[in-house]
Amino acid sequence: MGFEPSARAQELIGRVELFVRTEIEPVEAELHAAIRVADDPWQPRPELEDLRAKARELGLWNLFLPVAEPGNEQYGDGLSNLDYAPIAELTGRSFVAPYVFNCNAPDTGNMEVLLRYGTPEQKQRWLEPLLDGTIRSAFCMTEPDVASSDATNMAATAIVDGDEVVLNGRKWWSTGVGHPACELLIFMGLTDPDGHRYARHTMVLVPRNAPGVKVERLLPAMSRYDEPFGHGEVSFTDVRVPAANILVGPGRAFEIAQGRLGPGRVHHCMRLIGLAEKALELALVRGTSRTAFGKPLVNLGGNRERIADARIAINQARLLVLQTAWLLDTQGLEGALSEVSQIKVAVPRMAQDVIDMAIQLHGGGGLSDDFPLAAAWTSARSLRLADGPDEVHRGVVAKVELAKYKQEA
Amino acid sequence: MGFEPSARAQELIGRVELFVRTEIEPVEAELHAAIRVADDPWQPRPELEDLRAKARELGLWNLFLPVAEPGNEQYGDGLSNLDYAPIAELTGRSFVAPYVFNCNAPDTGNMEVLLRYGTPEQKQRWLEPLLDGTIRSAFCMTEPDVASSDATNMAATAIVDGDEVVLNGRKWWSTGVGHPACELLIFMGLTDPDGHRYARHTMVLVPRNAPGVKVERLLPAMSRYDEPFGHGEVSFTDVRVPAANILVGPGRAFEIAQGRLGPGRVHHCMRLIGLAEKALELALVRGTSRTAFGKPLVNLGGNRERIADARIAINQARLLVLQTAWLLDTQGLEGALSEVSQIKVAVPRMAQDVIDMAIQLHGGGGLSDDFPLAAAWTSARSLRLADGPDEVHRGVVAKVELAKYKQEA
Amino acid sequence: MGFEPSARAQELIGRVELFVRTEIEPVEAELHAAIRVADDPWQPRPELEDLRAKARELGLWNLFLPVAEPGNEQYGDGLSNLDYAPIAELTGRSFVAPYVFNCNAPDTGNMEVLLRYGTPEQKQRWLEPLLDGTIRSAFCMTEPDVASSDATNMAATAIVDGDEVVLNGRKWWSTGVGHPACELLIFMGLTDPDGHRYARHTMVLVPRNAPGVKVERLLPAMSRYDEPFGHGEVSFTDVRVPAANILVGPGRAFEIAQGRLGPGRVHHCMRLIGLAEKALELALVRGTSRTAFGKPLVNLGGNRERIADARIAINQARLLVLQTAWLLDTQGLEGALSEVSQIKVAVPRMAQDVIDMAIQLHGGGGLSDDFPLAAAWTSARSLRLADGPDEVHRGVVAKVELAKYKQEA
Amino acid sequence: MGFEPSARAQELIGRVELFVRTEIEPVEAELHAAIRVADDPWQPRPELEDLRAKARELGLWNLFLPVAEPGNEQYGDGLSNLDYAPIAELTGRSFVAPYVFNCNAPDTGNMEVLLRYGTPEQKQRWLEPLLDGTIRSAFCMTEPDVASSDATNMAATAIVDGDEVVLNGRKWWSTGVGHPACELLIFMGLTDPDGHRYARHTMVLVPRNAPGVKVERLLPAMSRYDEPFGHGEVSFTDVRVPAANILVGPGRAFEIAQGRLGPGRVHHCMRLIGLAEKALELALVRGTSRTAFGKPLVNLGGNRERIADARIAINQARLLVLQTAWLLDTQGLEGALSEVSQIKVAVPRMAQDVIDMAIQLHGGGGLSDDFPLAAAWTSARSLRLADGPDEVHRGVVAKVELAKYKQEA
Numbered sequence A, B, C, D: 001m002g003f004e005p006s007a008r009a010q011e012l013i014g015r016v017e018l019f020v021r022t023e024i025e026p027v028e029a030e031l032h033a034a035i036r037v038a039d040d041p042w043q044p045r046p047e048l049e050d051l052r053a054k055a056r057e058l059g060l061w062n063l064f065l066p067v068a069e070p071g072n073e074q075y076g077d078g079l080s081n082l083d084y085a086p087i088a089e090l091t092g093r094s095f096v097a098p099y100v101f102n103c104n105a106p107d108t109g110n111m112e113v114l115l116r117y118g119t120p121e122q123k124q125r126w127l128e129p130l131l132d133g134t135i136r137s138a139f140c141m142t143e144p145d146v147a148s149s150d151a152t153n154m155a156a157t158a159i160v161d162g163d164e165v166v167l168n169g170r171k172w173w174s175t176g177v178g179h180p181a182c183e184l185l186i187f188m189g190l191t192d193p194d195g196h197r198y199a200r201h202t203m204v205l206v207p208r209n210a211p212g213v214k215v216e217r218l219l220p221a222m223s224r225y226d227e228p229f230g231h232g233e234v235s236f237t238d239v240r241v242p243a244a245n246i247l248v249g250p251g252r253a254f255e256i257a258q259g260r261l262g263p264g265r266v267h268h269c270m271r272l273i274g275l276a277e278k279a280l281e282l283a284l285v286r287g288t289s290r291t292a293f294g295k296p297l298v299n300l301g302g303n304r305e306r307i308a309d310a311r312i313a314i315n316q317a318r319l320l321v322l323q324t325a326w327l328l329d330t331q332g333l334e335g336a337l338s339e340v341s342q343i344k345v346a347v348p349r350m351a352q353d354v355i356d357m358a359i360q361l362h363g364g365g366g367l368s369d370d371f372p373l374a375a376a377w378t379s380a381r382s383l384r385l386a387d388g389p390d391e392v393h394r395g396v397v398a399k400v401e402l403a404k405y406k407q408e409a
Helices: A007-037 A046-057 A081-092 A107-117 A120-132 A253-289 A303-331 A333-367 A373-383 A390-408 B007-037 B046-057 B081-091 B107-117 B120-132 B253-289 B303-331 B333-367 B373-382 B390-408 C007-037 C046-057 C081-091 C107-117 C120-132 C253-289 C303-331 C333-367 C373-383 C390-408 D007-037 D046-057 D081-091 D107-117 D120-132 D253-289 D303-331 D333-367 D373-383 D390-408
Strands: A136-140 A157-161 A164-175 A182-190 A201-207 A213-218 A231-242 B136-140 B157-161 B164-175 B182-190 B201-207 B213-218 B231-242 C136-140 C157-161 C164-175 C182-190 C201-207 C213-218 C231-242 D136-140 D157-161 D164-175 D182-190 D201-207 D213-218 D231-242
Touching: A007 A046, A007 A081, A081 A253, A081 A303, A107 A120, A107 A136, A107 A182, A107 A253, A120 A136, A120 A182, A136 A231, A157 A182, A157 A201, A164 A182, A164 A201, A182 A231, A182 A253, A201 A231, A201 A253, A253 A303, A253 A333, A253 A373, A253 D390, A303 A333, A303 D303, A303 D333, A303 D390, A333 A373, A333 A390, A333 B373, A333 D303, A373 B333, A390 D253, A390 D303, B007 B046, B007 B081, B081 B253, B081 B303, B107 B120, B107 B136, B107 B182, B107 B253, B120 B136, B120 B182, B136 B231, B157 B182, B157 B201, B164 B182, B164 B201, B182 B231, B182 B253, B201 B231, B201 B253, B253 B303, B253 B333, B253 B373, B253 C390, B303 B333, B303 C303, B303 C333, B303 C390, B333 B373, B333 B390, B333 C303, B390 C253, B390 C303, C007 C046, C007 C081, C081 C253, C081 C303, C107 C120, C107 C136, C107 C182, C107 C253, C120 C136, C120 C182, C136 C231, C157 C182, C157 C201, C164 C182, C164 C201, C182 C231, C182 C253, C201 C231, C201 C253, C253 C303, C253 C333, C253 C373, C303 C333, C333 C373, C333 C390, C333 D373, C373 D333, D007 D046, D007 D081, D081 D253, D081 D303, D107 D120, D107 D136, D107 D182, D107 D253, D120 D136, D120 D182, D136 D231, D157 D182, D157 D201, D164 D182, D164 D201, D182 D231, D182 D253, D201 D231, D201 D253, D253 D303, D253 D333, D253 D373, D303 D333, D333 D373, D333 D390
Parallel strands: A136 A182, B136 B182, C136 C182, D136 D182
Antiparallel strands: A136 A164, A157 A164, A164 A231, A182 A201, A213 A231, B136 B164, B157 B164, B164 B231, B182 B201, B213 B231, C136 C164, C157 C164, C164 C231, C182 C201, C213 C231, D136 D164, D157 D164, D164 D231, D182 D201, D213 D231
16 A cells, blocks of 8 residues: 555554454444344443444544644643554444444544634533533434435524524434434534524534423434434524533534534545455355356356456545545645545445445345445445535535636636 | 327227326325324325225226237226337326336236236235235245346246145246235246256245245335335245246246336336426426526526436437337237337436436425435336346347348348 | 248349349459559449440349329339338348449438429439439538537528529538539528528429539548548539429428438338348358367357347337338328338447447458458448437437327326 | 656656647647548658657657666666656557557567567567657457357467467457557467467567468557557468567467556556546646537536546545555565556546546537547547456456455465
């Protein structure tokens, strides 16, 4: 690989790989089966909590943390994006591994926001227990009643009223809100409708149990609820929290959201690459172990070509994500604006196609829950919408391209 | 349309359309919601049974029945494939409409088999109540332990023992087996391993409650169980039924299966075309009613192009299915062998793509159960595997193409 | 085929097929080779003229002529679009067959315009020798200096000055202008810049040798000049012709162009389907006659799947064109507006892909002139631009779709 | 870029870019126009030779040369594959730039073969004038009468007869053979039909003017002859050359060919990436400078999405080639076997699609010779066949993938 991780990262990568392959993957099918038949699938499973404890003990905990910046040193010195990327890929092989390592979205993004923009009080109250894994969090941005692909459509309100801020509105696809330990919601709402397009909204830290907060329902994606994490539709009715819960200040939400995007998308994309790799492995196992018309499946028709195309697609996608991580590390978000959108377009589509191929090779079983492929497909498909739909990201890439051309002209 | 239905069919089409649009579609979302929260989602819903009664009263019942053949006249004179196709398309707009009209798979195929190959006794015992809608049936062919894309891989056994036949083995994706009224299983098993490749297997009529028959579990496709119909994994352990339950005779299963294929695939494909039309309609509704970046969604980026491509794809696919129906009517299965496989490849892929486009235009909602799109996608995706995977059907098409060339050379 | 040609058409189809297969296809490679090495490739080849004479003698001449309308009966009663379509498909197998049968673009479209919109004098002077095959014609619409995908961009002028009309401007891709017998140019130019968007332009009949008309150069498409027909860049400098040469009247050009579109696009598309069929045949011949890695090429990797996909794509495309022809026949252009654009999008893309597949199966030879595949590809690719680019036609399809939805809503 | 070139390479890259952009690109259209109308397009153009002289003077000459190995030091110390890759990309922007820098295929590959496998005498006689640019060479491997995708099909013979070797057979697509300075043909022929599959063939250095060598014709690819280089069909009839002209020894041809593959494919692919970048630039220029329906073309329909997709595809492809170059540098061909095939599949397809998009945005002009796009498309399309068709390379990638899996299992 041309993008070499540091020695420190290499050591961690090795240990994460070992843990994922020997501790998590072998028990994952059983774990999901147990959740499916549980009386209350939203209750944390002890076997999962044990894995978390073990990972933490081994120091495989909060590895997503970025390189320390002035004022953050006390929370540890994390890895560069390029160093963390292969770890994210490995955790992507399993649906629970990110949680096991306390590296799952949206908590990672929320922790980064707090780390970067939180006051000491906000950090103490929310960041520390999140890093400690004792509480969970959700991010409440997307709304059911408007096209959220245009984030400025956001209609829920956050009105400052003296030393309080009053929240109203309805959010959905708030991931993680189903978990019993979810105690923090980061809410984004409209404060100043007359302000500049990107200075109208405010981000507010809201206790899950604040009066007026109600999880109306949990939403399935392709019939899947992702217990015990879940995606909620949450209503906010005259929710009052102290103005001190505002992040940075009124009207600063887009500014904060911006800083949250780059690494988060690299993480999502690297996890999908891990998932695509896993799907390709499963396809190879199935394709070499089953026989039809007198041949192993892989030797029938275009199957080998499809396997080759999957390998080529995965490799190209991974390199683009690593390049993006490297750009984020060396030039910041400004220098990686197009690339962050490029991976957001390229990787979920690639993963969706590779996983679809693996499903096809598995026959009916591929659609069932006997293999992690149906869940994997849903995960890839969802990311073509979550964090901005493909179309919006293509728009960003085209815009940068056109601007570059104008400069050159 | 160049493929004009007969006057009799046109009248029926009009009435089916009215019934689907005014009686079924308006209540469908509610019905599915009720099933999702039901204590026992496998119990037939009274509102659904009422719709059935009403459809039956209006004569919109068993419309799938083929044109009468000598010996079958007492079961009524049905429609040609070309005449029934638009009806199947209309019923495809809804997941319950085929059931409402007593036209759902696999019962339709099973009834055709009985109609065509059943003895008078078999017809009286099984066909009549099926036509009457008082019992349901399943078809037990695919097996979990072999690549069933090669049907000759089938390993479950049907051994004739005196005037009985003894069944052993495990089947899955037996659709409809979850319904409480399912009383008949058509089982396909290996009888003579040394016979000609296509004369080894036997088809047997098995009462659902025969000792040794066990529904091991119901299988989800993309996490969906399709209650109250379901797809079962069924074990057969020393199941003994009278040899009189054999269809036609030992070793005749492939011959029977063959006759079941053509119309069944036309039905499946026409239903998917109805589903794709519905997805396109939903995309248009959503695309014109939601706004982002100051424009209705349809006017953003490539959305209009995608709508055009969807229309073009649907129209082409429909014509190919109608052509196939017309060939089946005029030349029989032999004259439509390639076309039956062509539609099986073309239509599910088309539907999958159109539905995926509609999901994307719906944003996160498209993946939820607030719209029928996630279920529609699953339906289209499943049919790329059910009734033979794409790859096998492409093989048939290529074979016919090569044979034609050889004849011409 | 569900779209049955009439008995009269069937007889003609049989004879055209025989002529194409026994008279034209066997000599075509030689003919093209002779043109390539000719001193002047633009001179008509005697062997080609002999074929024309023979076709005419057999009555296989001007078969494109539409059904007679009042006032046109003296030019014969032609075929419906649906009846002519299979003939167009057959002629599409060869690059010279349309010319042999006097059925090639743009002469067919020009003759239709004259037939429908010409005065008796215009018909006598231009239509009769065109029908007689003694002269040829070109259509001068597209311009090099504007995006002609938006036809209202057209900037060349046609100014009425007393009883003359004065033409200025530059046109390109005027097909057929290279042929020595080309004597008529139909010129389209701006007359009234302030008129309604579609009432600004005028169509004028211009003798090829009028002073001020200059063929600046002949244009290659993918390096191919299509001798002896050619595509010209033509300048018009103060060209004066009698106002009697105006078709219908000033400002009526779009109205006339509209009537020319439907059948012309059906012809183009059916010819491409014939070309795609020929490419598939060549692929089958090559694929079964050459061996690599111990197998005939068709049995390697995904080749059979690609052949199946080609068959499926051709069949769907053909049905859509036949459906469009049938709609044109029964409902006129208004009733086939979307379909005409649908085939214009679907068919060239399909043909391009099928031919590309055939090229790939031929190896390096596929790109050379040893096979008609490189020329075929160019033909299909060109039609993604000629007569309106894909994007414009997708726009029409989407517009119709949206309008339909609004009506229904 | 994560794959940083060395300081030495960076300096060269800067100078090559300046030379390409200021000396070559501005005159290229004129140069091609002059070749098209030349009496003898196969004669070297003085303006091109002047550019060569200038490039050489500036030290921009033979930059393709690999890092020196023991025994080769006298021919200079070249660049690593990773360092040369960006230079190859820049030269790919122009069809003559590789020649200007004495870096064009097949001379580069032939020089590498001589450098690595030549005897001192062979080097003196052939390598030195090739490095000097005074002679040119061709590579004679592909044959018209067999499927050359399977190189072991090669049927031309190279029979050792005492101290001579006798060559018979017919080759085609021998690139460069049309150039008047072409004096060396590297011929590959069957010596020992009973040897091991990869030890049957021999590589022989043949003077262009040896008795019995005849260039039968020059071949067009998509009607393009690539003057003054050309692709020849060459017959060898009892051609006798000294056995000392054999490279390495009888039966060693595959072994030699193998070593020639990796870097050559990296060069080809990087040049195509340069060409795709150029096509994207042209698309942006056209798309922002022309207007239709009241908007710049880029703002119509899906055009911005297509531009974004092109950028994403180019970036992914470039990274995969750089990764491959880096693997070749650090692990040799063995360590890059799959990757070399991966880029051979991915890059030409990507370039073909990007260029096709650019053609479409240019309208009819895109197919003409007014823009380099038609030639660019041909170049990309040809590389899907040259140096092994896509299908063979997909086979290699799948094989490596399956082997990896078996090791892990």
